[in-house]
Amino acid sequence: MLLIPCPNCGERDEREFSYGGRAIKYPDLNALASIQAWHEVLHLRDNSTEVIRESWYHHSGCECWIEITRNLMTHEFES
Amino acid sequence: MQQRRLEFGGRINRSEPIYFSFNSQHLVGYAGDTLASALLANNINLVSRSIKYHRPRGIISAGLEEPSALVACADAHGVFIPNLKATEVRLKNGLVARSQNCWPSLTFDFGAVLQIGSAILTAGFYYKTFMWPRQWWHRVYEKLIRRIAGQGRITYDADSKRYDKRNINCDTLVIGSGPRGLRAAISAAESGAEVILVEQDQEFGGSALWEKRPIDSTPVDEWLDEKLSRLKQYSNCRSMINTLAFGQYDHGLILAVEQNPGNVEAIYWRIRAKKIVLETGATERPLVFANNDRPGIMLAASVRQYINRYAVKPGTRAFIAITDVDERQITEDALQQAGITVAGSLSEGEKIITTRGWQCLRRVQLVDKQGVEKSLNCDLMCVSNGWTPNAHLSAHLGDKQAFTSSPGESSNLQQHLSGRGKAFVDLQNDVTREDLELAVREGYDQIELAKRYTATGMGTDQGKTSWTNAIVELARISGKDANAIGLTSFRPPYSPVSFGALVGADTGAQMTAVRRTPFHRIFSESGCVFQTSGDWLYSRYFSNDSNETMDQAIRREVLAVRNGVGCVDMSTLAKVDVKGRDALEFLSRVYCNNLDSLKPGRLRYVLMLREDGILYDDGTVTRLDDSHFLVTMTTANAARSWQWINKMSQLQWPDLDVQLTSVTDHWASLAIAGPESRKLLAELRPDFDIDKDSLPFASVRQGMLDKEIPCRVFTVSFSGELSYEINVPAGFASRLFSRVLESGSPYGITPYGLETLDVLRIEKGHISVGTEIDGRTTPADLELGKMVSGKKGFIGSSLLQRPALKLHDRPQLVGLKPADGKTPIPPAALLTAAPWQAGKIQSSIGKLTAAVESPTLGHSIALALLNNGHQRMNEKLWAVSPLNNQSVEVIVGPNCCYDIEGSRLHG
Numbered sequence: 001m002l003l004i005p006c007p008n009c010g011e012r013d014e015r016e017f018s019y020g021g022r023a024i025k026y027p028d029l030n031a032l033a034s035i036q037a038w039h040e041v042l043h044l045r046d047n048s049t050e051v052i053r054e055s056w057y058h059h060s061g062c063e064c065w066i067e068i069t070r071n072l073m074t075h076e077f078e079s
Numbered sequence: 080m081q082q083r084r085l086e087f088g089g090r091i092n093r094s095e096p097i098y099f100s101f102n103s104q105h106l107v108g109y110a111g112d113t114l115a116s117a118l119l120a121n122n123i124n125l126v127s128r129s130i131k132y133h134r135p136r137g138i139i140s141a142g143l144e145e146p147s148a149l150v151a152c153a154d155a156h157g158v159f160i161p162n163l164k165a166t167e168v169r170l171k172n173g174l175v176a177r178s179q180n181c182w183p184s185l186t187f188d189f190g191a192v193l194q195i196g197s198a199i200l201t202a203g204f205y206y207k208t209f210m211w212p213r214q215w216w217h218r219v220y221e222k223l224i225r226r227i228a229g230q231g232r233i234t235y236d237a238d239s240k241r242y243d244k245r246n247i248n249c250d251t252l253v254i255g256s257g258p259r260g261l262r263a264a265i266s267a268a269e270s271g272a273e274v275i276l277v278e279q280d281q282e283f284g285g286s287a288l289w290e291k292r293p294i295d296s297t298p299v300d301e302w303l304d305e306k307l308s309r310l311k312q313y314s315n316c317r318s319m320i321n322t323l324a325f326g327q328y329d330h331g332l333i334l335a336v337e338q339n340p341g342n343v344e345a346i347y348w349r350i351r352a353k354k355i356v357l358e359t360g361a362t363e364r365p366l367v368f369a370n371n372d373r374p375g376i377m378l379a380a381s382v383r384q385y386i387n388r389y390a391v392k393p394g395t396r397a398f399i400a401i402t403d404v405d406e407r408q409i410t411e412d413a414l415q416q417a418g419i420t421v422a423g424s425l426s427e428g429e430k431i432i433t434t435r436g437w438q439c440l441r442r443v444q445l446v447d448k449q450g451v452e453k454s455l456n457c458d459l460m461c462v463s464n465g466w467t468p469n470a471h472l473s474a475h476l477g478d479k480q481a482f483t484s485s486p487g488e489s490s491n492l493q494q495h496l497s498g499r500g501k502a503f504v505d506l507q508n509d510v511t512r513e514d515l516e517l518a519v520r521e522g523y524d525q526i527e528l529a530k531r532y533t534a535t536g537m538g539t540d541q542g543k544t545s546w547t548n549a550i551v552e553l554a555r556i557s558g559k560d561a562n563a564i565g566l567t568s569f570r571p572p573y574s575p576v577s578f579g580a581l582v583g584a585d586t587g588a589q590m591t592a593v594r595r596t597p598f599h600r601i602f603s604e605s606g607c608v609f610q611t612s613g614d615w616l617y618s619r620y621f622s623n624d625s626n627e628t629m630d631q632a633i634r635r636e637v638l639a640v641r642n643g644v645g646c647v648d649m650s651t652l653a654k655v656d657v658k659g660r661d662a663l664e665f666l667s668r669v670y671c672n673n674l675d676s677l678k679p680g681r682l683r684y685v686l687m688l689r690e691d692g693i694l695y696d697d698g699t700v701t702r703l704d705d706s707h708f709l710v711t712m713t714t715a716n717a718a719r720s721w722q723w724i725n726k727m728s729q730l731q732w733p734d735l736d737v738q739l740t741s742v743t744d745h746w747a748s749l750a751i752a753g754p755e756s757r758k759l760l761a762e763l764r765p766d767f768d769i770d771k772d773s774l775p776f777a778s779v780r781q782g783m784l785d786k787e788i789p790c791r792v793f794t795v796s797f798s799g800e801l802s803y804e805i806n807v808p809a810g811f812a813s814r815l816f817s818r819v820l821e822s823g824s825p826y827g828i829t830p831y832g833l834e835t836l837d838v839l840r841i842e843k844g845h846i847s848v849g850t851e852i853d854g855r856t857t858p859a860d861l862e863l864g865k866m867v868s869g870k871k872g873f874i875g876s877s878l879l880q881r882p883a884l885k886l887h888d889r890p891q892l893v894g895l896k897p898a899d900g901k902t903p904i905p906p907a908a909l910l911t912a913a914p915w916q917a918g919k920i921q922s923s924i925g926k927l928t929a930a931v932e933s934p935t936l937g938h939s940i941a942l943a944l945l946n947n948g949h950q951r952m953n954e955k956l957w958a959v960s961p962l963n964n965q966s967v968e969v970i971v972g973p974n975c976c977y978d979i980e981g982s983r984l985h986g
Binding site: 002003018020025026027028030034038042055059063064065075 | 329691880
């Protein structure tokens, strides 16, 4: 059970958050030619054991979405 | 009369007798006793029968490592809780305890005949023996084995005891209050840190409660008193007894259960600590020799604990078999002070051949270096093969343990002798040395394999006294190094925790939140029957009188909406107020519809797609002003959709100027629907024009009703009839409903609920989340392709273009009616080309998403997702329900089967 550093509320228990998955940056919404770009962003993920950038929603706190970097092996957060 | 109680000493309170019963025998102990110490004080050591061979078993230890003294105890409601360790049960007045695993009685146990055939009851016996004939497994063998095997019997009654959950934080958490734990807690408290000290025992002190060696050159009792009184002085130190820390998790989280805190049965604590100090001590290992399970054979430190802490003599004549010299000495001292005769001590080179005795220990047989056998009378044997650290909590986070020296070599006693009876490695699961030998012979020489094959280390004690011995034995048998045998993984809980404690108070009505709409009170006064829908308690239907069935009520409600006017609560729809310079741009990216052409005062039915182009949610966008919108989203997706649009505005497009506010709870929303609804609205005296041209379909007006109820009226329809959705501030809900009923009575106003709402929308072929919006369909699949704007980009616009989503044979939404015009279509049926025939396989070409009896049309109708459905109009197919062995021939038609042109919408 993680202790997540919320920039607004400080370190809070994981149960106050819901997980939003990997932090992704959307490709261009408009271009039809971007099917491949969307496919890569949405479906093709590295399954690394290193750090990932991920999003969390602090539903029982400030109701803000945050993006943080977590080490998947140690659960250490980097800001 | 406590025959085995010492006159002096110990930490029990002789002035407070405690009355209890064991197997219907009425007994007395003292405050401070455990059930085990009180039984020993009453000269009772035969406590239970073993799981497999039904051998007599006694008390081995004095703590939670106890493998064999398992009992069932009645709680305050007379319900017996099975598999409690007698060494952990705190004695209290009126305690009723009984033995398990024996019939008809503990002393005469019929199951003990299993010992006669025990030579064949080896590891894997069940797997190997009950293979044939195969059909007999369920019918005969399993029932038979279940009767004989297993531990105590559980009750099927609900647990009526009360539990609680709490959270707490601290700087330093010290687990274990032995001498080292006390020192750690005190020095942490001295530094000013917020400290929590937890102790699973009923007293602080750990081994200082029974080991008589001085600490810091101070007599141990004095030392302990001084430390405990110092601990009390620190207001920054919270000390908790009866609190078992059972698991360690990431980022300093410890889970613990506090037993008997007073007003509840137990409290489940979630403790977050910046630093955790594990002072969890060690567990003593028994010796493995033939017949090492007789009642009277006990761990040496436990014997000292019973003598020094509980003032109990566990026997009168003791034999000592302890590997460590110092421990041998202090045990002898303790025995002599208690007046227990030391019959002998196992010396270097001597081996134990076996023990004798019927239901308790009577004699031990030894052989010395020269091979000379001798026999000694004794009723107590103090055994120790060394100590194993309780490192479970650190192992929960993945820390690995290893042997630095072979645990077998450190022992100077050679106990291995075979052939004269069972030598138990795991007393709780009746695993013997022979079982482990068999496991190695059959290839299960890794500890994880041997554990599963023999059950070593399983059960309520999780092998606390057996796992090290099992590894030593497996290493010896297979000729490998102990580290090559491996360690089993320790997982939480460290010791059993009741489900009641983990659930806490979250049972019954408190299990989940209940949300009620603003109309709830006045609805319940109007004959409303409610149902749960997510967290909501939502109106299902309204009952006219008690003789009316639900089906009759639905029929009445549907016909009222189609022919007169009805009203329904729409308050559970999620409502989001969207404001800002870029509000239109934001909504245009979130929804697939073209919104640029939406004028202030008008609204539009909208669809939200996922990033992959699949339909996610539907709703409405109302333009209240140039940069002010009100969005509704479906009830089922409300929380997720709110999170989703916030994610978009906060993470994806923080550059857009848009403010989102959830206003779901601010508005009470009542839809009036039916051909008479405009007349009814006029009766409510709105201060704005409501004729067809002033308030057309898909628009909104704000104003007042009766000059005093502020409102927004939306012309939007789920029923297909002329309909007005009246939103008023939540506090006006009852007033609005009363006014609608009162003014509507000339038009036959009929309140309706979720069931009728569903029938009306199925008649109209309107889609719903969870049935047609099922996470696989696109707008085109549901005949809504026209709504997808081709002129702009939105979430899902790219991946919606994937070729697979455009194939012509995708499941598409169609309507169905029975070919004969009358047979009911079975719900949840599959669509096939031929009728269902048992035993004959045919593939389905579609599935029903909804099926109801339509009061409007007078026959059954259904919606279905049918492969290539849009090209199959008027085809005849079969709706089959293999579960009901039912096939109904149906005709494919458009999904909307009532007022296809939609003229009724406009009134």
